[in-house]
Each structure stands twice: as C-alpha cells, then as structure tokens.
Amino acid sequence: MSTPKQAVLDAIDAANSQDPNQEDGQPVELLYGQRMSAELDRLFPQASDALQIAARGQHVERWKLKRSEYPEGRAGYLAWRKAQGVHHADVVMGFMSQAGFDSAEVGAVGSMLRKEGIKRNADVQALEDVICFVFLKWYFEPFAAKHSDEKVRSIVEKTARKMSAEGRARVLQEFSLPEPLAAAFDS
Known part of the structure; x- marks a missing residue:
C-alpha cells in the first residue's frame, strides 16, 4: 500500500x-x-x-x-x-x-x-543547500565550460550567498574548487 x-x-x-x-x-x-x-x-x-x-x-x-x-x-x-x-x-x-x-x-x-523564508526557515534553507549541492555536483562543470571566468565566479558567489554556513563549510570539504572560487564559500 x-x-x-x-x-x-x-x-x-x-x-x-x-x-x-x-x-x-x-x-x-x-x-x-x-x-x-x-x-x-x-x-x-x-x-x-x-x-x-x-x-x-x-x-x-x-x-x-x-x-x-x-x-x-x-x-x-x-x-x-x-x-x-x-x-x-x-x-x-x-x-x-x-x-x-x-x-x-x-x-x-x-x-x-x-523560496519564502530563505535564511529564516530551516526547511527552506535546507532545500536551498540541497539545490546548491546538486548544482555543484552535476551541473557546475558543464555550466563553467560554456561561460567566462567572470560569469562563473559571479554564479559561484551567488550560490555561496544562498547557502547556510554549514552548507558552505561542507562544500569546502567535499569539492575541490580552485582558490578564487573556493574563497566564496570560506565565510
């Protein structure tokens, strides 16, 4: 059932x-x-x-x-x-x-x-963190291959801003990002 x-x-x-x-x-x-x-x-x-x-x-x-x-x-x-x-x-x-x-x-x-209550509602924030992980894990490389370094850096910075502090810390543990991009998650 x-x-x-x-x-x-x-x-x-x-x-x-x-x-x-x-x-x-x-x-x-x-x-x-x-x-x-x-x-x-x-x-x-x-x-x-x-x-x-x-x-x-x-x-x-x-x-x-x-x-x-x-x-x-x-x-x-x-x-x-x-x-x-x-x-x-x-x-x-x-x-x-x-x-x-x-x-x-x-x-x-x-x-x-x-996305009502991002940064204020734990479930909305958890969903946003998952969205960001899915992007980084499966969609970031193809995206980066099609865009300028400046555009990629901008998207990574926007992605990091949407995430919780815990999510950003976990990104740094789980992904090998080049230093200029990793810096966006180091806050």
Whole structure:
C-alpha cells in the first residue's frame, strides 16, 4: 500500500517523465528530481516528509515555462524564476491535496518551493543547500565550460550567498574548487 508521501513522489515522477528534454537517456527533470532526493537523503537524512516532497518537486514540469517567453536580461530571468517557483508549488500542492495531506503541510511545501523564508526557515534553507549541492555536483562543470571566468565566479558567489554556513563549510570539504572560487564559500 502506498503512503501519501509516496503517492506524491510518484505523481511528481510521472509528471517529470513527460519532459521532452533528455540527459543520459532520461527526461531531464525526472533525473533532476532523483538527484535532489539523493542529495537530500545524504545531507539531511532526517528530513521531514514535506522537505522530501519539496526536494523531489523542485523542478516539476520546469520545461512548461520557457525562458524565451520572458524578457531578456536579469529582470526577465528573475521573473521567469519566480514564475517557475509558483508553478512548481502549485503543481506539488495539488498532488499533496489529492493525496490527503493537511493544509499546513501543503502550505509549508508551497513556501519551500517559492523560496519564502530563505535564511529564516530551516526547511527552506535546507532545500536551498540541497539545490546548491546538486548544482555543484552535476551541473557546475558543464555550466563553467560554456561561460567566462567572470560569469562563473559571479554564479559561484551567488550560490555561496544562498547557502547556510554549514552548507558552505561542507562544500569546502567535499569539492575541490580552485582558490578564487573556493574563497566564496570560506565565510
């Protein structure tokens, strides 16, 4: 018999299995969700069901909101990111409601996915730390290969600023970053 949490995780995976974009022969966002869950389990093994659901649903149906439909530049990018957070929250909250979760848990996951309370809410911060670890572990190298050193340094600094002090310290333990990049996590 499936638990409500498992029903939601299965619904997220089913939605993400529809992603037309592929990586290593798998739908991109399905793979991303699996990576998020694996990193959450590793970094926060006692994570609540709500945090486990938020991690898996972090990019649910991300391909549906195309970056190209938003204005160029930073303002357009930020508007797209905000819309993505709202979309992810709405989809996952719907799955949770269908599975019988109470409104408090549904609302908590929505807040996590919209990044409400970063640096103030422990679960939102834990989710952000996991997002940053997933980026560094699986997406940083391909990103760095496509961009200038200045752009890479800027992204690394922004990533470090989003993380908790514990997360930044763990990055320095687990990753071999060149000194100029490692310095962003050393605070």
